[in-house]
Amino acid sequence: MNAAAVLVVDMQNGFCHPRGSIASLGGELPDLSSVVAANEELLAAARAAHLPVIYTRHVFRPGLIDMPARSANLWPRDPEPLVRGSWDADIIDELAPAEGDHVIDKNRYDAFLYTDLEVLLRGLGVNRLLAVGILTNVCVETTVRSADQRGFDPYVASDCTTAYGEARDPALAAMSVVFATVGKWRELFDLVGEE
DSSP: OOEEEEEEEOOBHHHHSTTSTTGGGTOOOTTHHHHHHHHHHHHHHHHHTTOOEEEEEEOBOGGGTTSOHHHHTTSOOSSOTTBTTSTTTSBOGGGOOOTTOEEEEESSSSTTTTSSHHHHHHHTTEEEEEEEEEOIIIIIHHHHHHHHHTTOEEEEEEEEEEOSTTOHHHHHHHHHHHTOEEEOHHHHHHHHHOO
16 A cells, blocks of 8 residues: 545535535635635646545535534534535535545544545555645544544645634644644645655
8 A cells, every 4th residue: 555645625615615605604715716726736636647536525414413513503504504415515616526536425524534535545555645625724634633543644735725714824733743744735746646
């Protein structure tokens, strides 16, 4: 097992599109347009290099019966956010999965928890994971920490992630101390792709 994959975390309409359930609350993700553009470039490079691309979608059942209690206090209830199969839960058009890409649905911040992400990665022979997406300090950081604890070698593309307020940089700094190699995607790409 000595391969790499790109993990695109939660780049969904609900978070990224102005009409999305979370975005419409008025919180604006800093530098979102440049983050999306950087992700587009990274995904093009990954596909050209034949690296697996794996997406996560944060989704809930209708009625939000599988939403954690703490999340229920943070997120809107009407309309219900990120309902499985809805436009709100879809990956944004600019980063839509291509044929052969993999999509993992999750209902917790950790993309490994209650999903088959680890089984998929091991089946693909992946040990290096280049993580991108949102929110840096929530689902990206939680998933990266979990990847490290499972024996994967995580990398985080700092220019391909964002978070509300000023949470991005402290999260990147925390991850870089122990859990991941952090840098701009172009700096990391060759490192991640090495056999």
